[in-house]
Amino acid sequence: MKLTPQEVEHIARLARLELSEAEKAAYREQLSAVLEYVARLQEVDTSAVSPAAETLPGQSPLRPDRVEPPLPRQALLANAPETREGQFRIPPVFPPAGEAPEEQDG
Amino acid sequence: MGSAFPSLAALQTALRQGELSSAELVETCLRRIASRDATLRAFLWVDAAGARRAAREADARLEEARRTGETASLPPLLGIPLAVKDVLAVKGMPATAGSRILEGFVPPYTATAVERLQTAGAIVLGKTNTDEFAMGSSTENSAWGVTRNPWNPERVPGGSSGGSAAAVAGGLVPAALGTDTGGSVRQPASYCGLTGLKPTYGRVSRYGLIAYGSSLDTVGVLSRSAEDAALLLSLMAGRDRQDATSASLPVPAPRLEGDVRGLRIGLPREYFIAGIQPEVRAAVSAALEVFASLGADVVPVSLPHTEYALPVYYLIAPAEASANLARFDGVRYGVREPADTMWEVFTRTRGVRFGAEVKRRIMLGTYALSAGYYEAYYGQAQKVRTLIRGDFEAAFTQVDLLAAPVAPTTAFRIGEHTADPLAMYLEDIFTITANLAGIPALAFPVGFDGQNLPIGMQLMGPHFGEAALLRAAHAYQRATDWHLRLPPLEDAGREAGDG
Numbered sequence: 001m002k003l004t005p006q007e008v009e010h011i012a013r014l015a016r017l018e019l020s021e022a023e024k025a026a027y028r029e030q031l032s033a034v035l036e037y038v039a040r041l042q043e044v045d046t047s048a049v050s051p052a053a054e055t056l057p058g059q060s061p062l063r064p065d066r067v068e069p070p071l072p073r074q075a076l077l078a079n080a081p082e083t084r085e086g087q088f089r090i091p092p093v094f095p096p097a098g099e100a101p102e103e104q105d106g
Numbered sequence: 107m108g109s110a111f112p113s114l115a116a117l118q119t120a121l122r123q124g125e126l127s128s129a130e131l132v133e134t135c136l137r138r139i140a141s142r143d144a145t146l147r148a149f150l151w152v153d154a155a156g157a158r159r160a161a162r163e164a165d166a167r168l169e170e171a172r173r174t175g176e177t178a179s180l181p182p183l184l185g186i187p188l189a190v191k192d193v194l195a196v197k198g199m200p201a202t203a204g205s206r207i208l209e210g211f212v213p214p215y216t217a218t219a220v221e222r223l224q225t226a227g228a229i230v231l232g233k234t235n236t237d238e239f240a241m242g243s244s245t246e247n248s249a250w251g252v253t254r255n256p257w258n259p260e261r262v263p264g265g266s267s268g269g270s271a272a273a274v275a276g277g278l279v280p281a282a283l284g285t286d287t288g289g290s291v292r293q294p295a296s297y298c299g300l301t302g303l304k305p306t307y308g309r310v311s312r313y314g315l316i317a318y319g320s321s322l323d324t325v326g327v328l329s330r331s332a333e334d335a336a337l338l339l340s341l342m343a344g345r346d347r348q349d350a351t352s353a354s355l356p357v358p359a360p361r362l363e364g365d366v367r368g369l370r371i372g373l374p375r376e377y378f379i380a381g382i383q384p385e386v387r388a389a390v391s392a393a394l395e396v397f398a399s400l401g402a403d404v405v406p407v408s409l410p411h412t413e414y415a416l417p418v419y420y421l422i423a424p425a426e427a428s429a430n431l432a433r434f435d436g437v438r439y440g441v442r443e444p445a446d447t448m449w450e451v452f453t454r455t456r457g458v459r460f461g462a463e464v465k466r467r468i469m470l471g472t473y474a475l476s477a478g479y480y481e482a483y484y485g486q487a488q489k490v491r492t493l494i495r496g497d498f499e500a501a502f503t504q505v506d507l508l509a510a511p512v513a514p515t516t517a518f519r520i521g522e523h524t525a526d527p528l529a530m531y532l533e534d535i536f537t538i539t540a541n542l543a544g545i546p547a548l549a550f551p552v553g554f555d556g557q558n559l560p561i562g563m564q565l566m567g568p569h570f571g572e573a574a575l576l577r578a579a580h581a582y583q584r585a586t587d588w589h590l591r592l593p594p595l596e597d598a599g600r601e602a603g604d605g
Contacts, residue, residue: 007473008469011469011472011473011476012469014472014476015428015456015468015469015472016432016435016449016452016453016456017453017456017457017460017465017468017469018450018453018454018456018457018458019457019465023462023465027465027466027469030466030527030528031466031469031470031473033527033528034420034470034527034528034531035470035473037416037417037420037528038417038420038421038483038487039417040413040414040417041414041417041418041421041483041486041487041490042482042486044411044414044486044489044490044493046486046489046490046492046493049489049490049492049493050489050492051485051488051489051491051492052321052488052489052491052492052495052542053488054321055307055308055321055322055351055544056306056307056308056351056353056544056569061350061354063347063350071214071215072214075214076214076438078212078214079210079211079212079213079214079438079439079440080437080438080439081436081437081440081441081442082442088437088438090437090448090451091445091446091447091448091450091451092446092447092448093447093448093449094447095446095447096446
């Protein structure tokens with residue numbers, strides 16, 4: 001089964017990755033090869049098997065839900081590309097008025 | 107000090123007795139880095155000033171304790187420099203995970219594993235190269251260049267903890283931390299002639315580890331002996347409230363006395379497949395004869411679902427990676443590629459700043475988790491993972507430990523597998539099972555091939571069975587000297603000699 005160019009673009013959009021045409025073509029080939037390889041899992045009868053939800057079952061005990069001092073705001077903001085008034089700053093979510101909105105799924 | 111360091115225990119003794127100062131030790135590391143790392147490129151960041159300062163403080167404490175006769179109560183690693191893989195956060199040092207998307211990121215906190223070693227007196231000398239976000243088996247996927255194998259600079263050091271492996275094998279530092287999600291400690295240990303410990307999942311806190319596959323990630327050790335690995339594990343391990351999956355079981359003391367008489371070692375027949383380099387097969391067989399001569403019983407066992415481990419891993423790990431790496435979007439840390447809208451910032455920053463292998467795995471994982479494919483890919487992989495874990499549980503009712511090669515071959519040539527991702531993935535075929543099952547595994551050198559490249563073997567044990575692994579490997583290392591062999595390193599210039 002080979003991925004279509006449309007499927008590659010759909011996955012890239014879900015993953016929020018801007019890809020060049022060359023990358024799309026390469027990933028189409030490489031991902032198709034990997035998917036063909038992993039398809040052998042379908043031959044295993046797992047009708048009576050539960051999925052492995054935890055790496056080591058029963059290893060996640062609860063702890064008291066107490067509020068403790070977090071890392072200082074300034075320390076966390078120090079790594080951000082852009083901040084303002086103690087917050088992360090981002091460009092507009094919607095394009096400026098008059099321009100066609102970018103298609104978003106999800 | 108020769109071209110490599112003695113054991114951590116020997117360094118501790120020398121420091122406490124005043125035969126060696128921490129400052130001398132740190133200067134030796136820095137001198138060797140200056141001389142050898144232009145070729146090896148093991149380090150991404152060296153904190154020379156911080157290490158020198160920490161060494162002065164350690165020497166003051168050592169001198170004071172010697173004066174008052176209280177050296178025995180000093181922290182065990184006081185004054186000993188270590189290196190840390192660049193996927194682990196160390197406060198104040200850059201952490202890039204080998205990626206351009208984290209360029210300039212300086213974490214405001216320290217990973218628990220590192221912090222515990224610092225509390226035990228260790229000095230973090232610097233950060234070592236890694237495949238981007240630990241995705242790779244050769245360290246060729248780092249955005250910051252390829253690390254070379256000290257045994258042969260035309261060969262890869264393995265990966266993804268290739269920088270830590272090259273740093274220890276190259277004699278730049280006595281030991282280093284790595285991480286192992288699918289073999290990333292054991293395979294570079296094998297390629298570089300080192301001892302590499304992948305602990306049980308949850309044995310060592312993952313807090314401060316930049317996540318790749320959260321159900322598979324472990325923090326491990328690259329060292330020159332099982333004895334050193336045991337000491338470091340005992341200091342790092344244990345419950346950490348910052349990691350809900352960290353185990354509260356008792357931490358094994360680094361006591362390695364005892365022999366392997368009566369130890370039942372299982373040989374899973376599925377790990378001795380066609381395609382293994384004959385010298386690897388021969389060296390592992392010879393090592394098993396050593397274990398037999400020391401009194402162990404070597405018996406055949408079967409892990410019937412082994413052939414499915416690689417496809418399971420290459421669905422689960424990318425699926426987890428696609429979720430974990432969603433946080434890198436040019437907003438909170440690292441670098442932002444400018445664009446007009448928030449959405450374009452996300453896609454452009456990720457598209458430009460992630461490397462090819464990372465994007466490949468994000469795409470694969472996104473596909474495996476996407477609507478209409480989740481059950482067939484991710485769901486089925488998690489069910490087969492249960493069967494793989496069951497194979498190990500069944501085997502450990504018959505034997506104490508399992509033995510297998512670490513990798514099908516010795517270190518391959520730089521560039522040999524970069525064109526074919528699937529061929530690179532096959533390098534992980536013997537190591538990923540331990541991560542899928544969450545069990546501990548220990549790699550150690552058992553010989554050399556005709557090109558003078560190291561060959562590694564691994565022992566795998568039941569959950570929290572690190573002590574048995576370390577004891578067995580220690581018994582082997584007392585009976586053999588493969589782990590003491592040193593690569594043929596040439597130091598540039600006279601100033602590099604350290605007598």
